[in-house]
Amino acid sequence: LGSLLSPHNADFAFSLYKKLSTHPEAKGKNIFFSPLSISMALSMLALGAKGNTHSQIFSTLGYSTLTPDQVNEGYEHLxxxxxxSQDEMLLEAGSALAVxxxxKPVDKFLKDxxxxxxxxxFTRLQISLGSVKRRNCRLPR
Known part of the structure; x- marks a missing residue:
């Protein structure tokens, strides 16, 4: 299932890179982004979207020929x-939504x-408090 998403994610990544690299502020500069993170974030957003908004997200990602189940199960598998993965390889991915x-998002959305x-x-406050606990520091006022 993960390989079902691969060509779509690759096309999205190159399309996004092309768009970013032609922006006037990017001229002569390096561009660094995670296509997987962006694709996953937009796919999570699509879980809660309906109608035209959902169609636009799927179209942007190149998923128009895929069902929501195929996309979600593809990311679950990935x-x-x-x-x-193998012991020699360490790659960790994390996902969070800031609300x-x-x-209050719908429970089914959160479960999915x-x-x-x-x-x-998480809310912004929860993220900030979590960061404070991890860093053992204070929030700026």
Whole structure:
């Protein structure tokens, strides 16, 4: 299933690179981004999108010929393979969604993000507090 996404993700990555590299501010500069992270983030977003918004996300990613189930199961398979890769290779991927304070996503959306993408949703405050705990420091006022 992960290989089902590969050609679409590669096309998206090259298309995004081409778009970024032609931006006037990018002239003569290096461009660094993670196509997998961007594709995964937009695919997670598509879990909660409907109608035209969902179609536009899938079209942008090149997934128009795929079903949502194929995409979600493809990422689930890919993440499973990365988690169970060879001992000599270490590649960790993490997923999180930042939601606006006071916004409560639908439970099915949160469960699907966790199931397919091993991700969680956090508010900005939760992310900041988690960062503080990890760094053992204080939040700026």
């Amino acid at each position: 993440l499973h393979m990365l988690d169970h 606006q304070e006071g916004f 993000v966790q199931h397919f993408y091993e991700g969680e949703a």
